[in-house]
Amino acid sequence: MRRRSPPPPPQARFLQIVANTPRLLRLVWDATPGVLVMTLTVTVAIALIPATLLYVNKLIVDHIITDIATPGVDWTPLLWLVGAGLSLMLAQSGLQQASSYLSQVLSDRFTLHANRVLLQQAIRLDLAHYELPAFYDTLSRAQQSGSSYPVRILDTLINLARQTITFAGLLGLLLSFHPLIVLLLVGASLPALWVGLRFSGVRFRLMRRQTQSGRLAEYLQKVLTTQEFVKEVRLYNLGDYLLGQWQEIRDRFNRELAEMASKQAWLRFGVGLMSTLGFYGAYAWVIVATLQQRVTIGDLTMYTSAFQQSQMLIQNILFSVALVYEYNLFVTQYFEFLNLEPEVVTPSHPVAFPTPMGEGLVLQNVGFTYPGASEPTLRDLNLSVKPGESIALVGMNGAGKTTLLKLLTRFYDISQGSITIDGVPLHAFDLTDLRRNVGVVFQDFSRYNLSVQDNIGFGDLAHHQDFDRIDKAAKDAGASGLIAKLDYGYQTILGKTFEESAELSGGQWQKVGLARAFMTPAQILILDEPTAALDAIAEFDLFQRFQELTRGKMTFLVSHRFSTVRMADRIIVLEHGTIREMGSHNDLMEKGGMYAEMFQLQASSYRDRV
Structure with missing residues (x-):
């Protein structure tokens, strides 16, 4: 048994997660580079104001104390200082409004871009992805994460940049008092970072574990609120039962989140006490220095405000770092979806689809197994179809009829053998060109x-x-x-x-x-149960015109109605993924095999009704 490798240390996990940030910033740049540059410029300008304003206020206080101690008042410097403070406050207010506007524009444009990128990815993925339950978990997580968390990271990074620049401005004031004051304030705030990182991981794992149950709750909500299910929900009195199932899932989610929030609140209370003690330690230090006349009263007001703002900034910076980590955990789910790659792709040098077809379609020893399946759905199929020929596919459910049609449209690539058109393998054509030449009406066609x-x-x-x-x-x-x-x-x-x-x-x-x-305009037409929902008159009318409508087209017809099937040039009888019989209606009836048995069984049911 292979031993599981040990998990990486916390520092490595942290770096692995935040490594998504550059990729996210590239997405932001792709969405709206101009607004991003303006946002960063305004952010820097706002961040530089607080330290400058503190210094101006310090000069005002010192000037007032000097004027009190000496006869006469020199109003000119004081007025200039007050005017400077007022100008800084007005500039700060205006820049904050500009920042709010730019942040909204940036958020809206990026959200649009991120969702567009997600939808583009959904379009390019193979049909095989959409047939696996695990894919829908990945898609659901990507939709939830991609709709909000990238924008949250963006806002948090902008705030982090502003807070860091502001703290850098205040750092000079802190160092001018004493270098150890920085260690005191930072040390008292570090436990908050540990709490934030710890619960970021807990919250992420909880939300990820809830994905399948959450999809079930969303499905139950759809059943209770859409026209598709409303008749049976009323007829069988399912409403209260399904509502109870939905309520149970949501209540469990709420209990788990409340339990986590309670633990986090107690730990935050504890680290908040440590932070408060750190601030009052610094406050006491500057008071003592003022009483010893080592600093002025203006210095006291400046340092006290600087300590208070720095303490708050340090906590906010550390909290923002924890948020960037947490949001990146969720954004990994968005990138997890974007990292999926289709297997059915256009070749680098595609061949043009033949117009018109000359030789037609050839299947040689074709086999196919669905991803994750243990048994093949199709085995050793050999078939040649000429342009303009109509082929009917019949057989029991699960015989492989629809699967074969999916291979012809290259929704899947075959597992073995080859499918060629005029001697060219299907995978050599451009996908768009191929599907432009294959028209399909599936049984579950889109409405x-x-x-x-x-x-x-x-x-x-x-x-x-x-x-x-x-x-x-x-x-x-x-x-x-x-x-x-x-x-x-x-x-x-x-x-x-x-x-x-x-x-x-x-x-x-x-x-x-x-x-x-x-x-x-496709040269190949595939009709999967084309008359299943038509009444007898509409079906007869369509049959009357069938040959004309399909003239010049290679046609594949799947139907359980033998009145439809008998119109084809050849009938292919599939059983357990292999060709059991092949021929015209008359040939197969004379043979008296599986087709004749199914035809007579269906015909007898009509006779019995009469």
Whole structure:
């Protein structure tokens, strides 16, 4: 058994985590470089004011005490000093308002950019990622972390820079009194850093452990609040039960967070006492020095304010460091998602897809095993399909029909063998070019809650504003009649998500989905259960035009209705991932094998009903 390597020491873990900060800053720079530069400039200006203001106030106090001790008052220097103090205060107020504005703009632009980067990553990942539960944990963490924690780090880093510069200005005043005063104030505040770092890790591990339960709670909330589930929730009286499940998860989360917050509060109280004792030690020191006339009254006021501000700044700096560490823990989850790489990619030197196809499609000894599966879904498939030929795929559920179609669209790469078009392997084509030439209507086709025009036009995005092509595709799919009855025709929003929208029946949605497939200029057309939700009349109408609609296209048809299947040029019978039979409808019926048995079984069910 391999021994697990020991965890890195705390210092190494800290450096590993904060190492994400440069990458995050590059993201900020990419989002809005100009605003970032202005923000840093204003931050530096604000940070330099407090120490300068303390020194001006010290000069004012000393001047007043000198004037009290001597006859006559020289107002001119005092007025200049008061004016300087007023100017610094006004500048500080104005710069703080500018900082607040710039911070909001920077936050908004960066949040938009970070979410855009996340969505771009989601688009480029393989279909295989979306079929693994662990991926959704990673995606959920990235969405939660990427939406807020990068901005929190950014704000914290800006505050940390301002606090550090301000403390650097006060450091000269502290050192002018005595170098040991710095050690006293810093030493009294260091335990706060330990508490912050310790509970940062505890909070992160707690939130990460809650990911799956949190996704379950979100799913239960979706079940209770969306139209997709509302009928069954009411019919089976599931509302109170599912609400109880949701409440139990959320209550457990709250208890765990409250327990952690309680422990943290007690430790913070303890380190707060140490910090207070450190300040009063420094305060007593300067009082004694004043009574011994080693410093002036003005120095007393300046040093007292400097000690107080420095103590607060040291605590804030250390707290900000702990926050940067904590937020970076969460941002690692955002970068964990960005670090995922697709396996199905376009080659560096792609081959143009043949237009038109000459030889057609060839599968040689094709095998495929899903990631994480122990058994292959497809085994040793050999098949040649000519351009313009229509192929029907039949077989029991799980035989591999839809999997084969996913391989043709290169949602997955095959595990063995080869798939070629005109002698060129699929993986040699540009992915966009390949998928532009493969039009698909899957059984679980997408129903976009957008306009009818979008729902159909998405079949060929380059022409999704071409009304004539969209209208023709709708007519070909038998959808033009239902569209004409909608209030806004092709501009009607479908679904129930938005106002003034129209919901369609399952069969009507399927017609729209078919229209999207007929919109495509693809040379290969894949129809996965294209008539599953159509009534008998609509199905018959579609069959009457099927040959015309698919003329010149290589067509793959998956259907459990043998009235549909028999229209294909050849029928492929799949069983346990292998080709069991192949031939025309008449050939397979004469053979009396598996296809004939399934056909007669389905036909007998219709006869029995009659």
